[in-house]
Amino acid sequence: MSKPEIEAKIEYQEIIGEANKGGYQPIRFTRVKYKASNKTHIDIRRFQRAYDDEGEDVFHPTKIGFRFPEKEFARVIKEYTLMPNTYVHPLIIKKSFKLLSSGEFESAVLQAFKCIETKIRKKINADPEEIGVKLIRQAFNPDIGTLTDYNLPKSEREAFAHYIAGAFGFYKNPCSHRDVEINFISAFERIVVASDLLKLIDKSERKEN
The missing domain is CATH 2.30.31 (Transcriptional Co-activator pc4; Chain A)
Incomplete structure (x- = not known):
């Protein structure tokens, strides 16, 4: 035709x-x-x-x-379109999704991982000067961490400490210190990682050393 x-x-x-x-x-x-x-x-x-x-x-x-x-x-x-709301942490939806939908992918990732940092600081009552990977290592130290799950074998406690600190350092820090070119898919994948970590932080219980 x-x-x-x-x-x-x-x-x-x-x-x-x-x-x-x-x-x-x-x-x-x-x-x-x-x-x-x-x-x-x-x-x-x-x-x-x-x-x-x-x-x-x-x-x-x-x-x-x-x-x-x-x-x-x-x-x-x-x-x-409703599906992300069912599995992405609501705080990250609030902080990152508007940026994501407007094409500000780098800022969306930065805000998602900032949620992790601020949530940990609040849960362990850390000083404002305690930031970034150092703060995370302190909270989830496999031997003396305030938020560490001691029901897990030490190998898994160590693995989680490396995972959360590594994800934060690899995904968030570059967005803080230099321009990072990422597309929607890459940004969303990183936001999902941050969401998964934030849910685990929510479940963690503070232990007094």
Whole structure:
């Protein structure tokens, strides 16, 4: 079917979202209403950038994509956009998700791991000068840590101390000291690590030495 024949069947269409905007092959989310149907559809399709006779950008739809009723699209999106709220720590949702959705990925990661630092400091009543990896090592020292779970074998206590301090140092510290180029997926993966650690900190009980 030719392009004019397809367009003749469409009552209206509007672009509602775009990924890789400005790239050579953006993915466009388009709401489409056909004359022969009372339902709207969502078309998710890759476009190919080209140039017109005047050298201006034009984008042509490719065969790579799919289309389904908007009602079904809304059901799927609702299910999967609610999912992060069920497993990401609520404090991190509050501190990081707005930054994440606005494209401030580095700041979103920084705030997520800052939650770990502030929560530990509060739980062990540490001085404000106690910061970063040093604070974490103090709280989860496998032998004398205030928040260490002594029900675990020593090897696991040591492993957790290395894990939480290592994750903090590897993910948070670079964002504090230099510009870090990360995308949405990388930022979200790091935020999930911070969330997992924060949940474990919440469960930890203070021990008096």
